[in-house]
Amino acid sequence: MPAEKVIIDTDPGIDDAMAILFAIVHDDIDLIGLTTIFGNVTTDIATRNALALTELSGVDVPVARGAYVPLVQEALPVADFVHGKEGFGEVPPFAPSGSPVEQTAADFICATVNANPGEIILCPVGPLTNLAIALEQDPSIATKVKSVTVMGGSVAAGGNATPFAEANIWQDPHAARAVFEASWDVTLVGLDVTHKVICGPADFAGLADAAPKLGGFLNDAAQFYFRFHEKHDGFYGCHMHDPTAVISIARPDLFTLEHGPLDVIVEGDKAGQTIKSSDTFRPRANLCMGVDDNAVREVFLSTIKSSF
Ligand code: BDR
Ligand code: CA
Numbered sequence: 001m002p003a004e005k006v007i008i009d010t011d012p013g014i015d016d017a018m019a020i021l022f023a024i025v026h027d028d029i030d031l032i033g034l035t036t037i038f039g040n041v042t043t044d045i046a047t048r049n050a051l052a053l054t055e056l057s058g059v060d061v062p063v064a065r066g067a068y069v070p071l072v073q074e075a076l077p078v079a080d081f082v083h084g085k086e087g088f089g090e091v092p093p094f095a096p097s098g099s100p101v102e103q104t105a106a107d108f109i110c111a112t113v114n115a116n117p118g119e120i121i122l123c124p125v126g127p128l129t130n131l132a133i134a135l136e137q138d139p140s141i142a143t144k145v146k147s148v149t150v151m152g153g154s155v156a157a158g159g160n161a162t163p164f165a166e167a168n169i170w171q172d173p174h175a176a177r178a179v180f181e182a183s184w185d186v187t188l189v190g191l192d193v194t195h196k197v198i199c200g201p202a203d204f205a206g207l208a209d210a211a212p213k214l215g216g217f218l219n220d221a222a223q224f225y226f227r228f229h230e231k232h233d234g235f236y237g238c239h240m241h242d243p244t245a246v247i248s249i250a251r252p253d254l255f256t257l258e259h260g261p262l263d264v265i266v267e268g269d270k271a272g273q274t275i276k277s278s279d280t281f282r283p284r285a286n287l288c289m290g291v292d293d294n295a296v297r298e299v300f301l302s303t304i305k306s307s308f
Contacts, residue, residue, distance in 0.1 A: 003030040011039035011126035019242035035105035052094035066105030070172035089224025106133040125242040132175035151245035153274030154191035165272025189245040200237035210305040256290030
């Protein structure tokens with residue numbers, strides 16, 4: 001099978017870094033671009049961090065800077081208490097030598113999808129603002145992408161940013177609604193599965209031993225993430241949100257799906273909650289509800305270890 005051509009839309013972010021490095025190393029993923037968004041950090045820091053990850057890995061992957069604010073609502077605070085002020089925990093900020101491409105994230109997405117009809121998988125692992133803007137600019141991309149794999153939302157697992165909302169959807173619920181309304185093939189990799197995929201200090205220490213450059217970096221960054229989870233989730237380790245979404249592209253066999261139309265609550269106490277919609281005219285999304293968590297963890301660890 002040829003490698004899947006993937007654009008990751010991202011707010012790096014510690015688990016974003018795990019997802020991006022996984023995509024760079026894994027043979028079945030051809031990472032053709034990174035587009036950046038606010039969320040864990042500001043869009044400028046996300047852009048700098050995305051460039052830094054490509055340079056750390058020694059790959060030439062274009063980075064396109066995305067939107068600075070949500071579609072409709074006021075910007076919410078960045079999640080620096082989860083990922084650290086600079087995005088990679090206590091790892092000091094890198095100063096990458098490269099620059100983002102001239103195109104905006106939305107322009108890059110539209111141009112790349114139009115140039116590769118039927119081939120591109122969009123994998124947003126941050127707020128969905130760039131995808132919503134791209135759709136607005138060129139609605140035809142909905143019929144030209146291969147599929148869209150969203151890390152975000154939750155069907156039955158509750159929220160993490162609020163009791164109802166998962167963080168990526170909460171940061172821009174209007175954008176998420178636009179993405180779920182479009183007629184493209186969407187797979188939701190939400191908290192229903194990402195809360196089941198957990199790695200701990202021994203896993204990351206093993207990565208650092210086996211693959212000092214990429215694994216060592218992830219191990220350093222993850223220490224802050226472990227402390228966040230200890231405080232907020234009661235275990236010393238971390239949820240593997242964003243890498244789980246990318247792994248679902250390479251290994252869909254490790255997930256079980258339900259299907260149905262989705263909507264998002266955009267206002268009030270439950271803003272950012274993803275809900276099953278009863279509107280049968282809406283496109284049906286694939287909802288990841290089950291996961292072979294041990295296998296996903298193993299795929300992640302063995303892939304990063306192979307990068308030495
Ligand atoms: C999502 O929110 C961010 O903090 C993570 O990077 C992930 O994309 C999990 O809810
Ligand atoms: Ca993210």
